[in-house]
Amino acid sequence: MSGPPEPTTWPVYARLCRLNAQLEQVLSLAAGACLALFTVVVAIDVIYRQVLAQPMMWPSEWSVMAFVWSVMLGAAVSASRQSHFVVVLVADRGRAGDHVLRTFVALAAVLFSLVLVYFGWRMMMTGTRRFTPMMGYPMTYVFAAFPVAGIAFLLFSVEQLIAAVRRYPPRHAPHTEIGSE
Amino acid sequence: MNPITLLFVSFFVMIALRVPVAYALALASLLIIVQEGLRADLVVQQMFQGLNSFTLLAVPFFLLAGQLLNSGLITDRLMRLAEVMVGWIRGGLAHINVVVSMIFAGMSGSSTADTAGVGSVIIPAMYKRGYDRRFTVAITAASSTMGSIIPPSIMMVVYGAQGGVSIGGLFLAGAIPGMLIGLGMMIYSYVYAIRRGLPAEARPTVREFAIAWKEGLLPLLVPVIIIGGVLTGKFTATESGMVATVYVLFLMFVFYRSARMRELPKILAEAAVLYSQPLLAVAAASVFGWLLAYFQAPQMIIGLAGDMTGSIPLTLLSIMVVFIIVGTFMDAIPAIIIFMPIVTKLLETSGANAIHGGIIVVMTLALGLITPPYGLCLLLASAIGRVPVVKVLPHIMAFYAIIIGIIITIIFVPEIALFLPRLVMPQFVGS
Numbered sequence: 001m002s003g004p005p006e007p008t009t010w011p012v013y014a015r016l017c018r019l020n021a022q023l024e025q026v027l028s029l030a031a032g033a034c035l036a037l038f039t040v041v042v043a044i045d046v047i048y049r050q051v052l053a054q055p056m057m058w059p060s061e062w063s064v065m066a067f068v069w070s071v072m073l074g075a076a077v078s079a080s081r082q083s084h085f086v087v088v089l090v091a092d093r094g095r096a097g098d099h100v101l102r103t104f105v106a107l108a109a110v111l112f113s114l115v116l117v118y119f120g121w122r123m124m125m126t127g128t129r130r131f132t133p134m135m136g137y138p139m140t141y142v143f144a145a146f147p148v149a150g151i152a153f154l155l156f157s158v159e160q161l162i163a164a165v166r167r168y169p170p171r172h173a174p175h176t177e178i179g180s181e
Numbered sequence: 182m183n184p185i186t187l188l189f190v191s192f193f194v195m196i197a198l199r200v201p202v203a204y205a206l207a208l209a210s211l212l213i214i215v216q217e218g219l220r221a222d223l224v225v226q227q228m229f230q231g232l233n234s235f236t237l238l239a240v241p242f243f244l245l246a247g248q249l250l251n252s253g254l255i256t257d258r259l260m261r262l263a264e265v266m267v268g269w270i271r272g273g274l275a276h277i278n279v280v281v282s283m284i285f286a287g288m289s290g291s292s293t294a295d296t297a298g299v300g301s302v303i304i305p306a307m308y309k310r311g312y313d314r315r316f317t318v319a320i321t322a323a324s325s326t327m328g329s330i331i332p333p334s335i336m337m338v339v340y341g342a343q344g345g346v347s348i349g350g351l352f353l354a355g356a357i358p359g360m361l362i363g364l365g366m367m368i369y370s371y372v373y374a375i376r377r378g379l380p381a382e383a384r385p386t387v388r389e390f391a392i393a394w395k396e397g398l399l400p401l402l403v404p405v406i407i408i409g410g411v412l413t414g415k416f417t418a419t420e421s422g423m424v425a426t427v428y429v430l431f432l433m434f435v436f437y438r439s440a441r442m443r444e445l446p447k448i449l450a451e452a453a454v455l456y457s458q459p460l461l462a463v464a465a466a467s468v469f470g471w472l473l474a475y476f477q478a479p480q481m482i483i484g485l486a487g488d489m490t491g492s493i494p495l496t497l498l499s500i501m502v503v504f505i506i507v508g509t510f511m512d513a514i515p516a517i518i519i520f521m522p523i524v525t526k527l528l529e530t531s532g533a534n535a536i537h538g539g540i541i542v543v544m545t546l547a548l549g550l551i552t553p554p555y556g557l558c559l560l561l562a563s564a565i566g567r568v569p570v571v572k573v574l575p576h577i578m579a580f581y582a583i584i585i586g587i588i589i590t591i592i593f594v595p596e597i598a599l600f601l602p603r604l605v606m607p608q609f610v611g612s
Binding site for chain 1: 195196197198199200201202203204205207208211221222224225226228229232233234235237238241242245415416419420423424426427446447448449450451452453454455456457458459460461462464510511512554555
């Protein structure tokens with residue numbers, strides 16, 4: 001689990017760890033809030049259609065937008081906790097190769113984050129000219145989830161890259177939480 | 182190298198080096214997109230398309246329902262109910278393990294929620310009564326697979342949404358096969374208990390029986406709400422998931438008062454983090470699946486399959502074998518999304534029923550939850566029971582045999598799966 005970094009660690013890294021620990025908290029609560037939002041919106045939709053017999057247009061678009069946001073923000077938190085699904089073929093044995101492997105995985109995570117930030121940003125910009133089919137909201141509202149989550153992914157993966165290169169213990173031990181419990 | 186081959190090779194190299202599956206799917210796709218000169222913006226655009234579906238909202242709801250059952254002490258009530266029903270049979274705790282997973286399966290769409298919730302209570306109880314640790318972990322993991330087969334099921338929702346197959350029809354088709362698996366496991370446990378001299382639990386008194394039913398009755402309404410809502414057409418699968426979630430919240434916070442309101446933000450936050458993991462893989466798998474379709478992989482597979490598609494059982498058997506392999510290293514939901522175009526094409530060509538094919542795929546992928554190296558339920562049960570996966574393997578073989586045996590039986594006798602959907606909603610089943 002998370003713990004304060006050793007005093008001997010690089011100060012920039014220590015600061016990044018503290019920032020990321022807070023960011024992780026905020027993002028997880030925001031993801032939970034999005035979940036609450038789409039639960040309520042779907043409930044309103046069902047009540048209006050089934051009980052009041054007045055079907056409405058906005059709930060389906062609102063709920064999908066909140067859903068996309070909650071997935072992307074939650075996924076950023078999972079990236080920080082290193083709990084995204086990983087296939088473990090051989091167990092760690094503390095060999096020299098493990099350090100290289102850890103660096104490679106962190107590099108892949110950085111690359112994935114950059115894809116989310118750069119192409120997510122480009123998609124978000126096209127969203128000003130694209131609108132949702134029923135209510136006509138700009139797609140920017142939902143596309144923004146990708147670059148925003150991407151920035152968080154980037155901060156977390158840079159932390160992991162520094163930790164891997166400098167051989168610091170990770171803030172969250174990877175693979176301790178096994179996927180979706 | 183052929184783009185499809187390169188796609189798979191780069192993906193496998195990355196997951197072998199422990200890159201998370203979701204990242205590997207997206208990065209392998211990016212490599213092919215750049216190499217083939219397609220627009221790189223496609224990666225994020227297809228990821229968005231993968232998530233942009235109202236039906237997928239059922240995933241958080243069915244997962245949350247399972248989480249809530251566990252955190253609100255409702256699993257304990259279900260456990261007592263299972264105890265009075267089957268605890269008095271020889272090998273009582275093993276039977277309780279299977280039956281409570283069956284009931285849980287009817288309430289949550291997730292197998293891992295079942296392993297975590299039921300496992301953390303029943304594994305210590307079975308150890309205390311002298312059950313072999315390896316057998317205990319094996320049966321806990323194996324019985325959780327029913328969570329994905331007995332309705333509701335997250336896998337079926339995703340399969341139905343991706344393949345345009347009736348989700349209600351799939352739900353109904355899973356009921357009998359799921360119960361057969363439970364029955365098979367109970368028969369095996371009974372024989373095992375006699376051989377090992379395992380005890381039965383005390384026979385419940387009439388009073389105990391009545392109390393357990395009274396306590397368990399309200400949670401038992403969850404499956405009724407979900408299945409009833411979908412079958413009567415009142416709700417979609419997603420909406421019924423929402424209704425079930427709200428109902429469980431009501432039980433927890435208002436009726437039983439087993440949790441406090443101030444815990445709710447944390448419960449919701451953790452649930453969101455949890456479902457984001459399979460769903461990020463869904464988003465990334467959409468890019469991968471799109472590329473497979475773009476490079477005409479389905480047509481290629483049909484070409485390779487040749488005359489085999491002339492026989493329905495042969496086609497379904499090969500689908501089963503492929504998904505057993507896929508299930509050992511990949512999560513079920515991305516697997517469905519990636520291979521859906523190929524499966525649909527194969528089923529169409531062979532003339533197999535779409536619901537029949539769907540049940541075979543879902544059952545096989547549920548088996549994948551207990552096959553190493555990537556079998557989430559097995560990993561989870563091993564972690565809870567503190568037994569290394571390798572030691573559990575010899576004991577879980579019997580359960581593999583039961584599940585595979587039932588899948589093969591259903592391949593040759595489709596009526597086992599199709600009987601209920603034909604009875605209740607014939608318009609969605611087709612020939």
